[in-house]
Amino acid sequence: QKEVEQDPGPLSVPEGAIVSLNCTYSNSAFQYFMWYRQYSRKGPELLMYTYSSGNKEDGRFTAQVDKSSKYISLFIRDSQPSDSATYLCAMAPNQAGTALIFGKGTTLSVSS
Amino acid sequence: KAGVTQTPRYLIKTRGQQVTLSCSPISGHRSVSWYQQTPGQGLQFLFEYFSETQRNKGNFPGRFSGRQFSNSRSEMNVSTLELGDSALYLCASSDGTATGELFFGEGSRLTVL
Numbered sequence: 001q002k003e004v005e006q007d008p009g010p011l012s013v014p015e016g017a018i019v020s021l022n023c024t025y026s027n028s029a030f031q032y033f034m035w036y037r038q039y040s041r042k043g044p045e046l047l048m049y050t051y052s053s054g055n056k057e058d059g060r061f062t063a064q065v066d067k068s069s070k071y072i073s074l075f076i077r078d079s080q081p082s083d084s085a086t087y088l089c090a091m092a093p094n095q096a097g098t099a100l101i102f103g104k105g106t107t108l109s110v111s112s
Numbered sequence: 113k114a115g116v117t118q119t120p121r122y123l124i125k126t127r128g129q130q131v132t133l134s135c136s137p138i139s140g141h142r143s144v145s146w147y148q149q150t151p152g153q154g155l156q157f158l159f160e161y162f163s164e165t166q167r168n169k170g171n172f173p174g175r176f177s178g179r180q181f182s183n184s185r186s187e188m189n190v191s192t193l194e195l196g197d198s199a200l201y202l203c204a205s206s207d208g209t210a211t212g213e214l215f216f217g218e219g220s221r222l223t224v225l
Contacts, residue, residue: 043216097206099168104154
């Protein structure tokens with residue numbers, strides 16, 4: 001079993017839809033949870049960062065962490081064609097900026 | 113504020129050769145990490161350098177090495193290239209603190225023939 005599991009998709013939705021992206025993990029030591037967005041031929045860019053459990057909201061994006069279930073989610077409201085990208089979850093036990101364990105990414109396509 | 117800069121962006125090598133990739137972090141960042149991204153394995157952590165010292169290391173063979181200079185610029189080297197080393201190599205920088213976020217460059221795409 002990999003430490004972090006993420007459904008690769010692809011996921012196709014119409015513009016304006018609510019998108020739910022999820023990851024599960026096995027290492028209970030993880031404390032830092034991140035979501036990255038990667039456009040084609042670009043490096044990943046940090047979208048959301050959460051420490052320990054709880055919810056965090058930033059504009060159209062909401063990140064949730066449920067440590068008891070070892071499950072994290074990213075919700076995108078009012079999805080736009082510009083949201084079409086690969087979304088990667090990442091997590092780490094001790095620091096947010098090193099030795100991150102990534103999921104394989106979910107490819108999202110939003111059609112207008 | 114300039115982002116993370118990686119050079120070269122694309123390169124082609126043959127099996128058995130070696131390659132050196134370069135990374136300039138965001139100004140003021142002292143931590144540089146390297147990741148390998150492939151379709152099969154996804155993003156995998158190679159190593160991290162902080163203030164010229166390797167602070168963390170992933171599970172890669174000794175053919176993969178790196179170093180960091182006093183100006184925080186970093187290089188990674190892969191010796192005796194294998195076909196399986198074909199990948200996007202991503203450099204990322206952070207301030208090195210526990211909550212410091214990771215900022216990625218656009219990567220160096222290596223093709224091994």
